[in-house]
Amino acid sequence: MQTKYLDTVMYLVLIAIGAITIQQTTSLPEAMAPDVGPAYLPVSLAWITIGLCSIGLVQTFIRNNREMIRFPGLPKIIATTFILVVFFTLWEWIGYFYVLSTVLLAGLLIFYSNDGVLTRKLIAACVAGSFVFNVLLYLFFTYVLYTKF
Amino acid sequence: MDLFSTFDMMTLVSAFGSIFLGLLVGMFFGSMPGLGLTLAITLLLPLTYTMEPLNAILMLLAAYQSAEYAGSISAIALGIPGTVMAAPIVIDGRAMASQTSPGKALGYSLYASTFGGIVGGLTLLFFAEPLARLAMNLGDAEYFLLALLGLVAVTAFATREPLKIGISICLGMIAGTIGLDVFSGVPRLTFDVPELYEGLSLIALVVGLFAFSEVFFMMAGNMRNKYEFSTNDMKIRLTMQEMANGFKAALAGSVIGTVLGILPGVGSTIAGWLSYSAAKQISSTPEKFGNGSGEGIAAPDAANNAVVGGALLPFLTLGIPGTAGIAIIAGAFIIHGIQPGPLLITEQPELINGIFAGFLITSVGMFMMGKLLSRGFAHALVTPNSILVPGVVILSIIGIYTSNTSFFDLWLALGIGIFAFLLRKLDYSVAGFILAFVLAPIIETSFRRAMLLSNGDAMVFIDRPVSLVIICLMASMLLFSIYKTISNKRSSTGAKVANSNS
Numbered sequence: 001m002q003t004k005y006l007d008t009v010m011y012l013v014l015i016a017i018g019a020i021t022i023q024q025t026t027s028l029p030e031a032m033a034p035d036v037g038p039a040y041l042p043v044s045l046a047w048i049t050i051g052l053c054s055i056g057l058v059q060t061f062i063r064n065n066r067e068m069i070r071f072p073g074l075p076k077i078i079a080t081t082f083i084l085v086v087f088f089t090l091w092e093w094i095g096y097f098y099v100l101s102t103v104l105l106a107g108l109l110i111f112y113s114n115d116g117v118l119t120r121k122l123i124a125a126c127v128a129g130s131f132v133f134n135v136l137l138y139l140f141f142t143y144v145l146y147t148k149f
Numbered sequence: 150m151d152l153f154s155t156f157d158m159m160t161l162v163s164a165f166g167s168i169f170l171g172l173l174v175g176m177f178f179g180s181m182p183g184l185g186l187t188l189a190i191t192l193l194l195p196l197t198y199t200m201e202p203l204n205a206i207l208m209l210l211a212a213y214q215s216a217e218y219a220g221s222i223s224a225i226a227l228g229i230p231g232t233v234m235a236a237p238i239v240i241d242g243r244a245m246a247s248q249t250s251p252g253k254a255l256g257y258s259l260y261a262s263t264f265g266g267i268v269g270g271l272t273l274l275f276f277a278e279p280l281a282r283l284a285m286n287l288g289d290a291e292y293f294l295l296a297l298l299g300l301v302a303v304t305a306f307a308t309r310e311p312l313k314i315g316i317s318i319c320l321g322m323i324a325g326t327i328g329l330d331v332f333s334g335v336p337r338l339t340f341d342v343p344e345l346y347e348g349l350s351l352i353a354l355v356v357g358l359f360a361f362s363e364v365f366f367m368m369a370g371n372m373r374n375k376y377e378f379s380t381n382d383m384k385i386r387l388t389m390q391e392m393a394n395g396f397k398a399a400l401a402g403s404v405i406g407t408v409l410g411i412l413p414g415v416g417s418t419i420a421g422w423l424s425y426s427a428a429k430q431i432s433s434t435p436e437k438f439g440n441g442s443g444e445g446i447a448a449p450d451a452a453n454n455a456v457v458g459g460a461l462l463p464f465l466t467l468g469i470p471g472t473a474g475i476a477i478i479a480g481a482f483i484i485h486g487i488q489p490g491p492l493l494i495t496e497q498p499e500l501i502n503g504i505f506a507g508f509l510i511t512s513v514g515m516f517m518m519g520k521l522l523s524r525g526f527a528h529a530l531v532t533p534n535s536i537l538v539p540g541v542v543i544l545s546i547i548g549i550y551t552s553n554t555s556f557f558d559l560w561l562a563l564g565i566g567i568f569a570f571l572l573r574k575l576d577y578s579v580a581g582f583i584l585a586f587v588l589a590p591i592i593e594t595s596f597r598r599a600m601l602l603s604n605g606d607a608m609v610f611i612d613r614p615v616s617l618v619i620i621c622l623m624a625s626m627l628l629f630s631i632y633k634t635i636s637n638k639r640s641s642t643g644a645k646v647a648n649s650n651s
Contacts, residue, residue, distance in 0.1 A: 003575070006574075007575060010572070014316060014320070017323070021323055024337075024338050024340070029333070031332070031333065033605060035597060035600065035601055036597055036600055037333075038330035038333050038335050038337055039337075041326055041589075041592075041596070042338060045323045045326070046319075048315075048319050049323070052312055052315050052316045053316060056312055069575075072370055073365075073368035073369040073370065076372075077365045077368055077570075084546075084563055085563070088556065088563070091556075101543055101546070101547075105539050105543050108538070108539035108542060109535065109539050112534070112535035112536075112539065113372075115372045115373045115374075115535065116371070133540075141551070145551075146199065147199065149550065
């Protein structure tokens with residue numbers, strides 16, 4: 001993908017964020033003078049953001065930079081995000097953090113190790129490593145920091 | 150100032166334990182290319198909830214100090230700086246490591262870092278009280294301008310495109326205004342989500358910005374790849390003569406680092422490069438620079454660590470964090486309900502004395518740990534990303550959840566992490582974002598209070614000498630930024646013309 005396309009999309013997203021900020025804050029009650037009110041700073045910043053993004057948009061079109069932007073490891077990023085979404089959902093619904101985190105850690109270790117040759121020994125090491133790490137976490141958080149999950 | 154008179158034995162023991170943990174984590178994260186000091190402080194921050202305020206602050210400062218030094222370990226061993234600030238150390242560190250010995254280069258680095266840390270600490274010790282007294286006379290208008298100065302400096306001295314830095318800062322400030330308005334109690338930008346009434350969680354934000362986005366970057370390429378290097382002759386040792394040779398450069402670096410650290414928004418990246426060129430200018434052997442000069446390692450390393458003490462000075466006395474690292478450390482103050490500023494110096498001497506004493510002990514502790522464990526941390530450089538990434542992910546999740554026991558924060562951090570990854574890909578500044586986020590409440594409160602007290606007269610911002618000085622500083626920084634942009638454009642156009650001719 002060419003950088004200029006992603007740049008353009010990002011500028012438009014940021015302009016939208018600015019517009020939402022203005023829309024959300026202009027309805028706030030006006031302050032008694034001489035206080036400038038709660039909307040003053042966010043609205044000013046939103047207008048500056050929109051202004052800067054507009055300049056950026058114009059610059060992007062003028063420069064017509066054909067440089068490419070690459071996302072090495074994108075499948076891994078998407079998969080990790082999906083795994084985290086599943087993990088958060090399961091944790092929120094069923095609890096048992098340490099059980100889930102042992103599975104998550106072992107899964108991630110195996111998934112990332114898949115970049116090389118994946119042997120049974122390596123898988124066993126990942127599972128064992130995850131188990132030991134989580135036991136240590138449990139002991140540290142439960143008996144040192146008195147924090148329960 | 151009698152630093153130790155107010156402490157009992159238990160306080161000392163727990164403080165030493167916190168410093169040790171901070172040093173260990175900071176040194177590990179600082180030495181690993183890609184992880185760095187911001188991630189070290191970010192992952193330690195949630196632990197501070199259950200700690201005494203002094204221990205929490207000392208642990209984070211120890212991590213900051215040791216990560217600044219440890220960035221040099223990979224710079225010297227691999228030629229890859231562990232932190233951005235360690236970039237100037239690669240030039241002479243790598244050359245000395247291959248020509249003479251890595252241990253010698255690490256020696257220059259460690260001795261200079263310790264020296265810089267102590268100079269920064271002493272500056273803090275001797276100048277905090279006078280500066281706090283001076284700060285007592287500052288009004289809201291001056292506070293507003295000082296905080297703004299930090300953000301202008303971030304834009305002016307950045308190596309990235311100023312436009313994108315400006316946008317990052319605006320976004321950070323908008324994020325900083327989310328929550329209940331302090332003056333009227335009206336909810337702002339909360340979208341009726343109760344979890345947002347107290348503002349965005351700082352921990353969810355920093356973990357998303359620095360940890361999750363970094364993890365996504367670390368997924369590029371083969372994650373099982375390991376760095377390979379020789380660990381021969383890594384014993385850290387310097388002769389008296391070598392120490393004397395590096396002294397002048399370390400002193401220059403310490404002074405430059407401390408001064409630039411005090412200036413909000415400038416940070417150690419510039420301090421490192423500036424001290425490198427300053428050391429070259431004052432050196433009796435400038436021809437050795439670039440070919441393994443000890444002075445070329447000592448100056449930037451001393452500057453990097455002196456910046457920490459320097460940056461703490463405006464933070465503790467004025468409440469204005471000058472670097473992203475200090476902005477995250479400010480989180481520990483917020484967590485414990487401590488308001489940094491002139492009143493902190495006068496009203497909480499026990500805490501302040503503890504921070505000063507602990508800071509100096511941190512430098513000495515860093516020296517001892519560096520002496521004993523640098524070789525071990527160099528060995529840790531071979532840890533592949535396939536192990537580091539899952540570790541960082543789990544620690545990040547635990548950190549976010551323990552801070553507020555809120556699932557909302559987990560989702561927020563993940564969303565911010567993805568957004569920050571894209572922003573970083575496009576060269577926006579997440580450091581500028583977090584600094585603006587922390588400074589936003591200071592800027593807004595001081596601006597609105599100044600306007601209220603002056604009955605809406607905007608002249609309040611320019612009618613005092615201190616305000617005028619700050620405005621002049623901001624104007625010169627902006628001019629410098631414009632000059633830099635124009636000269637960069639000219640040189641890139643020149644290079645394009647030269648390329649097309651050839």
